Amino acid sequence: MLFPHLLTSLATTSLLGFATAQTCWKNTTCSGPIDTAFPGSWETNIYAPSSRTVSPKSVLSLATREVISSYPGPSLLSSNGSTYVFDFGIEVGGLVTVKYSTTGPGSLGLAFTEAKTYIGQWSDSSNGKFAGPDGALYSNFTSAGNYSYTMPDLSLRGGFRYLSLFLLTNGSTSLNIQDISLNIGFAPTWSNLRAYQGYFHCSDETLNKIWYSGAYTLQTNAVPVGTGRHVPFLTTGWANNGTLGPGDTIIVDGAKRDRAVWPGDMGIAVPSSFVSVGDLDSVKNALQVMYNYQNSDGSFPEAGPPLLQQGSDTYHMWSMIGTYNYVLYSNDTTFLAQNWAKYLKAMNYIYGKVGTSGLLNVTGIRDWARWQQGFNNSEANIILYHTLNTGADLATWVGDTTNLSSTYIARATTLKTAIQTYCYDSAYGAFKDNATATSLHPQDANSMALLFGITSANSTQAQSISSNLLKNWTPIGAETPELPGNISPFISSFEIQGHLTIGQTDRALELIRRSWGWYLTNPNGSESTVIEGYLTNGSFGYRSSRGYSYDTSYVSHSHGWSSGPTSALTNFILGLSVTSPAGGTWKLAPQFGDLTSAEGGFVTSLGKYRAQWIKSGKEYYTLNVQTPESTTGALVLPSWAGKVLKVDGKTVSKGRGKAVGGGEQVTLTVKGGNHTVVMG
Numbered sequence: 001m002l003f004p005h006l007l008t009s010l011a012t013t014s015l016l017g018f019a020t021a022q023t024c025w026k027n028t029t030c031s032g033p034i035d036t037a038f039p040g041s042w043e044t045n046i047y048a049p050s051s052r053t054v055s056p057k058s059v060l061s062l063a064t065r066e067v068i069s070s071y072p073g074p075s076l077l078s079s080n081g082s083t084y085v086f087d088f089g090i091e092v093g094g095l096v097t098v099k100y101s102t103t104g105p106g107s108l109g110l111a112f113t114e115a116k117t118y119i120g121q122w123s124d125s126s127n128g129k130f131a132g133p134d135g136a137l138y139s140n141f142t143s144a145g146n147y148s149y150t151m152p153d154l155s156l157r158g159g160f161r162y163l164s165l166f167l168l169t170n171g172s173t174s175l176n177i178q179d180i181s182l183n184i185g186f187a188p189t190w191s192n193l194r195a196y197q198g199y200f201h202c203s204d205e206t207l208n209k210i211w212y213s214g215a216y217t218l219q220t221n222a223v224p225v226g227t228g229r230h231v232p233f234l235t236t237g238w239a240n241n242g243t244l245g246p247g248d249t250i251i252v253d254g255a256k257r258d259r260a261v262w263p264g265d266m267g268i269a270v271p272s273s274f275v276s277v278g279d280l281d282s283v284k285n286a287l288q289v290m291y292n293y294q295n296s297d298g299s300f301p302e303a304g305p306p307l308l309q310q311g312s313d314t315y316h317m318w319s320m321i322g323t324y325n326y327v328l329y330s331n332d333t334t335f336l337a338q339n340w341a342k343y344l345k346a347m348n349y350i351y352g353k354v355g356t357s358g359l360l361n362v363t364g365i366r367d368w369a370r371w372q373q374g375f376n377n378s379e380a381n382i383i384l385y386h387t388l389n390t391g392a393d394l395a396t397w398v399g400d401t402t403n404l405s406s407t408y409i410a411r412a413t414t415l416k417t418a419i420q421t422y423c424y425d426s427a428y429g430a431f432k433d434n435a436t437a438t439s440l441h442p443q444d445a446n447s448m449a450l451l452f453g454i455t456s457a458n459s460t461q462a463q464s465i466s467s468n469l470l471k472n473w474t475p476i477g478a479e480t481p482e483l484p485g486n487i488s489p490f491i492s493s494f495e496i497q498g499h500l501t502i503g504q505t506d507r508a509l510e511l512i513r514r515s516w517g518w519y520l521t522n523p524n525g526s527e528s529t530v531i532e533g534y535l536t537n538g539s540f541g542y543r544s545s546r547g548y549s550y551d552t553s554y555v556s557h558s559h560g561w562s563s564g565p566t567s568a569l570t571n572f573i574l575g576l577s578v579t580s581p582a583g584g585t586w587k588l589a590p591q592f593g594d595l596t597s598a599e600g601g602f603v604t605s606l607g608k609y610r611a612q613w614i615k616s617g618k619e620y621y622t623l624n625v626q627t628p629e630s631t632t633g634a635l636v637l638p639s640w641a642g643k644v645l646k647v648d649g650k651t652v653s654k655g656r657g658k659a660v661g662g663g664e665q666v667t668l669t670v671k672g673g674n675h676t677v678v679m680g
C-alpha cells in the first residue's frame with residue numbers, strides 16, 4: 001500500500017456530502033460542478049466556505065483592532081459614532097444583509113475593507129484612484145423599530161474581509177445588531193464553492209496554503225457578468241453594475257477592483273484556475289468578449305467592457321495567448337473556429353509592427369504597471385515570440401491547411417534571433433529592457449525569456465539570467481527593476497516558472513516562500529488570497545512609490561494575476577501538465593526540490609489526471625501517475641544516478657537516457673492508465 005489515501009479516494013464513488021440543494025447567484029444557472037473531483041484530507045486547505053451565505057467569524061474593536069469576541073458577540077451600538085468591526089476571517093464578497101433594532105431615528109453605516117490596515121468608518125478604495133472616495137453605505141431609519149437592510153445590487157462589494165458597522169445619530173438613539181449575513185456574489189454558477197476539480201498536497205504546508213490561496217483568489221475573480229465596475233467612474237461611492245460580457249460568469253482581474261476583464265492578467269490566472277478550481281466557463285466568456293469588441297484594425301482592447309481601455313500591444317497578444325491556453329485545456333475547437341478569422345486579423349495586426357531589424361516596434365504602450373513601454377521593448381518582443389509559437393499550435397488545432405503553422409514557427413525563429421542579437425546584454429548576462437543601450441535588466445523579460453524558451457534550458461545564458469534575477473531579491477520578494485520599489489507577484493509568477501523551466505527548483509520554491517508566504521501570513525492581509533502588489537518596505541501601497549498619488553487602499557488583495565504558484569506547483573513541482581488539447585497528451589516531469597512528497601490532479605473533458613511522488617529514502621523516490629486510458633504521456637524523470645529504475649515493475653536499463661549532471665535523464669512514452677515508477 002504505497003499510496004493508501006490515493007487508492008481509497010479513487011475507490012470512492014460516492015461524493016463528499018457538501019450541501020447540494022443551494023441556489024446559485026441571483027438568477028444565474030447553476031452550471032458549476034456539485035462535488036469535488038478529488039476528495040481527500042487536503043480539502044481542509046480550501047478557503048472557500050461550504051455555503052454561499054456566510055456570517056462573520058469574529059468582532060473587533062475599532063480602537064485597538066483587536067478581536068474582542070467571536071461572532072455573534074457584542075451587538076449594541078450605544079451612541080453616535082459607536083462602531084464594531086466584523087471579521088469574516090477570509091476574503092469574501094457580495095451583498096450584506098443586516099438585521100437590527102433601534103430606539104429612535106438615525107443611520108447605520110457599513111464600511112468595507114480587505115486589509116486590516118484600512119478598517120474604519122470609511123471603505124478602502126475600489127473606485128477612488130481616479131475619482132472620489134468610496135465612503136460607506138447607509139441604512140437610514142426615522143423611528144424606533146426592527147429593520148432589515150440588504151445592500152442594493154449596484155453596491156455589491158466584490159472583495160472585503162472586514163465590515164465596520166457604525167451608528168450615526170443626532171440624539172440618544174441606540175442600535176442593536178441582531179444578525180449579519182453575506183450572500184456571496186462570486187463563482188455565481190457554483191452551488192458548492194468547494195467542488196474543486198483539482199487538488200495539490202505536498203510535504204510543505206506553507207506551499208499547500210499558498211496553492212489554495214491562489215485557487216480561492218480565482219474563485220473571487222469569477223463574477224456575475226452584470227457586476228462590473230461602472231464606467232465612467234463615480235465621483236463618490238462605487239457602483240458594480242457594469243455589463244462585462246456574455247454568459248453568467250466571467251473572470252476579471254480582481255475581486256474588489258477593477259472588476260474588468262484584463263487579458264494580461266489571464267496569462268497567469270487561467271493556467272492556475274485550470275489546475276485548481278477547474279473553471280473554464282469564466283475564461284471562455286472573458287475571451288469571447290475580447291473577440292466581440294475587437295477593433296476594426298484587428299487590435300483587441302486592453303480591457304473588456306465597460307472599461308474598454310485601448311492601446312496595449314502586450315495585452316493584445318495576451319488575448320491571443322489566452323485563446324491558446326483555453327483551447328489547450330478545453331479542446332473547444334468550436335470556440336476556436338468561430339473566432340479564427342478574428343484571431344488571424346489580430347495576428348496580422350501585431351506582426352505588422354515588426355520592422356526591418358526583425359523586432360516588434362511597440363506603439364500600443366500600455367502594459368502591466370511597468371514604468372516604461374514602447375519601441376523595441378524586450379518583454380513585448382518575447383511575448384510576441386510566445387504568441388507566434390502558440391499561434392502555430394492553434395493553426396494546427398483549427399485544421400488550417402495553408403501552412404500557417406510553419407509560417408508562424410519560421411517567424412518566431414527569426415524573431416528569436418533578432419531578440420538575441422539586439423536585446424541581450426552579454427557583458428551583464430541578462431536581457432536589457434530594449435535594443436537601445438540601457439542598464440535596466442527587467443524582471444519580466446528575463447523571466448519570460450526562460451519560460452517561453454528564448455533561451456534553451458541548459459545554456460549558460462539561461463543559467464546566467466536565472467542567477468542575475470536573484471540580485472532583485474529582498475527578504476519579502478523580488479523587487480521589479482522596471483517598477484522600482486515594488487514587488488509584483490504577477491511578474492514573480494513568471495519568474496518562478498522561469499527558474500523551474502531551467503531546473504532551478506530551489507530558487508523557485510524559495511521565492512514562493514519569501515513572497516507569497518510573506519503575504520499569506522501577514523496579519524493585516526486577507527490571509528486567504530493573493531495580493532496585486534506591494535512595496536519593498538512591506539507596506540501594501542503598490543505603485544504609490546513612483547509618483548502616482550492615490551489612496552494606497554486602492555490595491556487589490558485578491559488578484560488572480562498573482563496566482564502563479566498554483567499552476568507552478570502542479571505543473572513543475574508535482575510536474576503534471578497537459579501538452580495538447582484536453583490532455584490527449586500529457587507530461588509528468590517532477591522536480592523534487594527539498595520536498596519529501598507531492599501529489600495532485602486536475603480534470604479535463606477526457607477525465608481525471610493525477611500523480612503522486614514520495615521520497616522513501618535518501619535519493620529514493622516512488623512515483624505514480626493515473627490518467628485516462630485513451631491518452632499518451634511522457635514521463636520525464638529527474639536525473640537518476642542510482643542503481644534502480646523500474647517502470648511498472650520492469651527494470652529500465654542504464655544508458656537509455658541522456659547524461660545530466662552526473663546522472664541520467666530518462667524520458668519514456670507511456671499510454672494512459674496507471675503507472676508506477678521506482679527510482680533509487
Ligand SMILES: *[C@@H]1O[C@H](CO)[C@@H](O)[C@H](O)[C@H]1NC(C)=O
Nearest residue numbers: 026027028029153226247248
Ligand atoms: C436576471 O435578472 C435580471 C433582472 O434582475 C435580468 O436583467 C436578466 O436578464 C436576468 N438574467 C437571466 C439569465 O435570466
Ligand SMILES: *[C@@H]1O[C@H](CO)[C@@H](O)[C@H](O)[C@H]1NC(C)=O
Nearest residue numbers: 080081082121166168169170
Ligand atoms: C457622530 O459621529 C460621527 C463620526 O462617527 C461624527 O462625524 C459626527 O459629527 C457625530 N455627530 C454628532 C451629532 O455628534
Ligand SMILES: *[C@@H]1O[C@H](CO)[C@@H](O)[C@H](O)[C@H]1NC(C)=O
Nearest residue numbers: 106107108138139140141168
Ligand atoms: C442616510 O444617512 C446618511 C448619513 O447620515 C446620509 O449621508 C444620507 O444622505 C442619508 N440617505 C438618505 C437617502 O437619506
Ligand SMILES: *[C@@H]1O[C@H](CO)[C@@H](O)[C@H](O)[C@H]1NC(C)=O
Nearest residue numbers: 101102103143144145146147
Ligand atoms: C422588535 O421585534 C421584537 C420581537 O418581535 C419586539 O419585541 C420589539 O418590540 C421590536 N422592537 C421595536 C423597537 O419595535
Ligand SMILES: *[C@@H]1O[C@H](CO)[C@@H](O)[C@H](O)[C@H]1NC(C)=O
Nearest residue numbers: 105106107167168169170171
Ligand atoms: C443630524 O442632523 C443633521 C442636521 O439637521 C442632518 O442633516 C442629519 O441627517 C442628521 N443625522 C442623522 C443621522 O439623523
Ligand SMILES: *[C@@H]1O[C@H](CO)[C@@H](O)[C@H](O)[C@H]1NC(C)=O
Nearest residue numbers: 154230234239240241242243
Ligand atoms: C449603474 O449605476 C450608476 C450609478 O448609480 C448609474 O448611473 C447607471 O445608470 C447604472 N447603470 C446601469 C446599467 O444600470
Ligand SMILES: *[C@@H]1O[C@H](CO)[C@@H](O)[C@H](O)[C@H]1NC(C)=O
Nearest residue numbers: 355356357361362363375376
Ligand atoms: C516605432 O514607432 C514609432 C512610433 O510610430 C516611430 O516613431 C519609430 O520610428 C518606430 N521605430 C522603428 C524602429 O520603426
Ligand SMILES: *[C@@H]1O[C@H](CO)[C@@H](O)[C@H](O)[C@H]1NC(C)=O
Nearest residue numbers: 372374375433434436438440
Ligand atoms: C529603453 O528602456 C529604458 C529603460 O526602461 C527606457 O528608459 C528607454 O526610454 C527605452 N528606450 C527606448 C528607445 O524604448
Ligand SMILES: *[C@@H]1O[C@H](CO)[C@@H](O)[C@H](O)[C@H]1NC(C)=O
Nearest residue numbers: 355357359375376422435436
Ligand atoms: C530600437 O528602437 C529605437 C527607437 O525607435 C531605434 O532607434 C533603434 O534603431 C531600434 N533598434 C532596433 C534594433 O530595432
Ligand SMILES: *[C@@H]1O[C@H](CO)[C@@H](O)[C@H](O)[C@H]1NC(C)=O
Nearest residue numbers: 331333581582583584585606
Ligand atoms: C478535440 O476536438 C477535435 C474536434 O472536435 C476532435 O477531433 C479530437 O478528437 C478532440 N481531442 C481530444 C483529445 O479529445
Ligand SMILES: *[C@@H]1O[C@H](CO)[C@@H](O)[C@H](O)[C@H]1NC(C)=O
Nearest residue numbers: 457458459503659660661662
Ligand atoms: C548541460 O550541458 C552540459 C554540457 O553540455 C552537460 O554536461 C549537462 O549534463 C547538461 N545538463 C542538463 C541539465 O541538461
Ligand SMILES: *[C@@H]1O[C@H](CO)[C@@H](O)[C@H](O)[C@H]1NC(C)=O
Nearest residue numbers: 002007010626648674675676
Ligand atoms: C496502480 O498501480 C499500482 C501498482 O501496480 C497498484 O498498487 C494500484 O492498485 C493501482 N491503482 C489503481 C487505481 O488501479
